[in-house]
Amino acid sequence: MENVVSVLNLKKTFDKKPVLSGISFDVPRGEIFGFLGPNGSGKTTTIRILLGLLRPDSGSALVFEQPLETSDKTRARVGVLLENNGLFDKLTAYENLKYYAELYGIPDVEERIRELLAFTDLTSRKDTLVGTFSTGMKRKLGIARAILHRPEVLFLDEPTSTLDPEAQKMVRDLIVHLSGDESMTVFLSSHNLDEVQKICSRVAILHGGTIKALDSVENLRKNSGVTNVRITLSDSSQVNEARSVVSKIPTVTDFKEIEEGFSVTLSDSSASPVISGLCSAGIAIEEVVKDKRSLEDIYIDVMREEA
Amino acid sequence: MNPILVVAKKEMKQIAKNRSMLIGIVLFMGVFGGMTSIGAILSVIEGDAESIVALLDSLMMYLVLVLGVFSGYFLSSQAFLGEKTGGTIETLLCSPLPLRDIWLGKVIGVMIPSYAIALLIAGILVALSNTAADFLVLPSVVMILFILAVVPVYIACAVGILGFVQLLLGMKENQIINIVLIIGFIAAISVFDSFVTEGLIVMSAAVVGAMFILGILLLGIIGYMTRILNREKIVTTLP
Numbered sequence: 001m002e003n004v005v006s007v008l009n010l011k012k013t014f015d016k017k018p019v020l021s022g023i024s025f026d027v028p029r030g031e032i033f034g035f036l037g038p039n040g041s042g043k044t045t046t047i048r049i050l051l052g053l054l055r056p057d058s059g060s061a062l063v064f065e066q067p068l069e070t071s072d073k074t075r076a077r078v079g080v081l082l083e084n085n086g087l088f089d090k091l092t093a094y095e096n097l098k099y100y101a102e103l104y105g106i107p108d109v110e111e112r113i114r115e116l117l118a119f120t121d122l123t124s125r126k127d128t129l130v131g132t133f134s135t136g137m138k139r140k141l142g143i144a145r146a147i148l149h150r151p152e153v154l155f156l157d158e159p160t161s162t163l164d165p166e167a168q169k170m171v172r173d174l175i176v177h178l179s180g181d182e183s184m185t186v187f188l189s190s191h192n193l194d195e196v197q198k199i200c201s202r203v204a205i206l207h208g209g210t211i212k213a214l215d216s217v218e219n220l221r222k223n224s225g226v227t228n229v230r231i232t233l234s235d236s237s238q239v240n241e242a243r244s245v246v247s248k249i250p251t252v253t254d255f256k257e258i259e260e261g262f263s264v265t266l267s268d269s270s271a272s273p274v275i276s277g278l279c280s281a282g283i284a285i286e287e288v289v290k291d292k293r294s295l296e297d298i299y300i301d302v303m304r305e306e307a
Numbered sequence: 308m309n310p311i312l313v314v315a316k317k318e319m320k321q322i323a324k325n326r327s328m329l330i331g332i333v334l335f336m337g338v339f340g341g342m343t344s345i346g347a348i349l350s351v352i353e354g355d356a357e358s359i360v361a362l363l364d365s366l367m368m369y370l371v372l373v374l375g376v377f378s379g380y381f382l383s384s385q386a387f388l389g390e391k392t393g394g395t396i397e398t399l400l401c402s403p404l405p406l407r408d409i410w411l412g413k414v415i416g417v418m419i420p421s422y423a424i425a426l427l428i429a430g431i432l433v434a435l436s437n438t439a440a441d442f443l444v445l446p447s448v449v450m451i452l453f454i455l456a457v458v459p460v461y462i463a464c465a466v467g468i469l470g471f472v473q474l475l476l477g478m479k480e481n482q483i484i485n486i487v488l489i490i491g492f493i494a495a496i497s498v499f500d501s502f503v504t505e506g507l508i509v510m511s512a513a514v515v516g517a518m519f520i521l522g523i524l525l526l527g528i529i530g531y532m533t534r535i536l537n538r539e540k541i542v543t544t545l546p
Binding site for chain 1: 308310313314317320321324325393394395397398399400401402403404405537538539542543
């Protein structure tokens with residue numbers, strides 16, 4: 001499959017301090033790619049290099065096999081929503097969209113603006129100055145602006161950070177729709193791990209300028225080698241007895257008391273030693289639930305390893 | 308529409324909507340222009356037609372150009388620096404427009420309203436002169452040529468160099484260099500005006516033509532200098 005984004009051994013230094021230390025990854029067409037990492041990990045620098053706003057010290061960052069800094073035509077195929085929405089406070093919502101529509105030479109301007117204002121629920125605020133909008137409304141209009149010219153790849157930097165839960169869902173649904181129905185490739189940088197887990201096909205976790213994990217969420221879960229098990233006891237008063245039993249099992253790395261039972265973290269995927277240990281001690285089990293590890297757990301593990 | 312003109316149109320629209328800035332410019336023009344011209348106009352109420360036209364020409368040459376350049380100075384801060392402080396420049400740099408087209412669009416978008424203000428000043432000076440005189444006072448043909456050809460080119464030069472510097476440098480450097488540039492511009496105009504007043508240069512169609520060619524050359528040099536601008540320089544000097 002064709003790679004829309006190709007990053008190879010990318011390095012960047014600011015004031016002799018390395019920000020990116022040779023990262024490499026590809027994003028194939030149609031994929032929703034999650035780009036994760038704490039503040040200062042090099043996420044924004046990577047996005048800026050990909051968008052042609054910064055130059056790499058070495059290595060390459062290509063979009064459609066082109067460096068965006070020098071390829072005007074390729075930039076027309078890219079949509080961008082950065083931390084700043086790219087909107088002008090002194091212009092109305094309509095004037096902002098019209099400006100960008102004309103810059104990108106969109107043929108069906110009025111129709112497209114009407115469609116996007118309706119989609120973002122801003123039709124009634126069409127002639128209102130953007131400076132009077134709430135942060136969430138500006139973000140929604142920013143998203144409309146970013147997809148106005150029907151880009152083939154969309155770079156989103158924290159797109160839902162200032163939105164209410166309903167609007168967050170609207171954006172998530174939009175991203176899935178754009179990727180599925182319109183085959184748009186989405187490069188999503190976010191701190192919202194739940195959101196990334198829900199919609200991204202693959203993720204990269206960046207820390208200290210290097211990629212610490214790069215795979216599908218499912219593979220990261222499988223390969224993390226850690227399992228969470230929730231056990232509900234028939235008699236919750238036996239929880240202390242259960243604690244002394246399971247604490248002797250070598251694969252148990254963590255024990256947490258929960259309502260009517262406890263949860264344990266195991267260093268492998270088998271819960272059998274725990275169950276058989278409890279049964280041998282005469283502790284009656286009501287229910288055993290094996291939790292899939294969340295992306296958040298995996299992310300925190302990666303960060304802890306680095307710390 | 309040509310993308311350069313799209314940028315220019317947007318700048319003009321934003322300028323027209325920025326009432327506080329426009330009011331500030333009008334107040335500045337009123338105070339500066341009034342202080343410079345009223346006394347001179349009143350002093351020749353009793354003068355003959357020739358002296359009144361000469362005075363009008365002299366005032367126009369100085370005030371129209373100086374106030375046009377000053378307008379460009381005020382308005383360029385919104386178009387260039389404002390877009391850096393507001394952060395919208397990053398999104399604009401991701402558009403298909405080449406960097407020089409963005410610069411040029413903004414220069415045109417600031418130059419046109421600045422020149423409109425300069426023409427308004429010229430109109431006010433003519434109106435004031437006619438109020439003072441009891442016959443129709445009009446500027447000389449050379450001065451009309453000067454206002455139509457030289458003034459817009461030099462306003463474009465001032466806006467062009469200010470815009471270039473504002474895109475290239477950080478906020479602190481801009482605060483200093485912008486003032487140095489504008490003072491340099493005004494000083495150059497004042498020196499030229501004093502040469503004309505003292506008779507060292509006689510304003511003629513040839514002088515206007517030479518000034519026009521010099522202005523175009525200067526504009527070309529500034530345009531050439533924008534080759535050293537790049538996206539990284541702009542992004543790394545964002546506040």
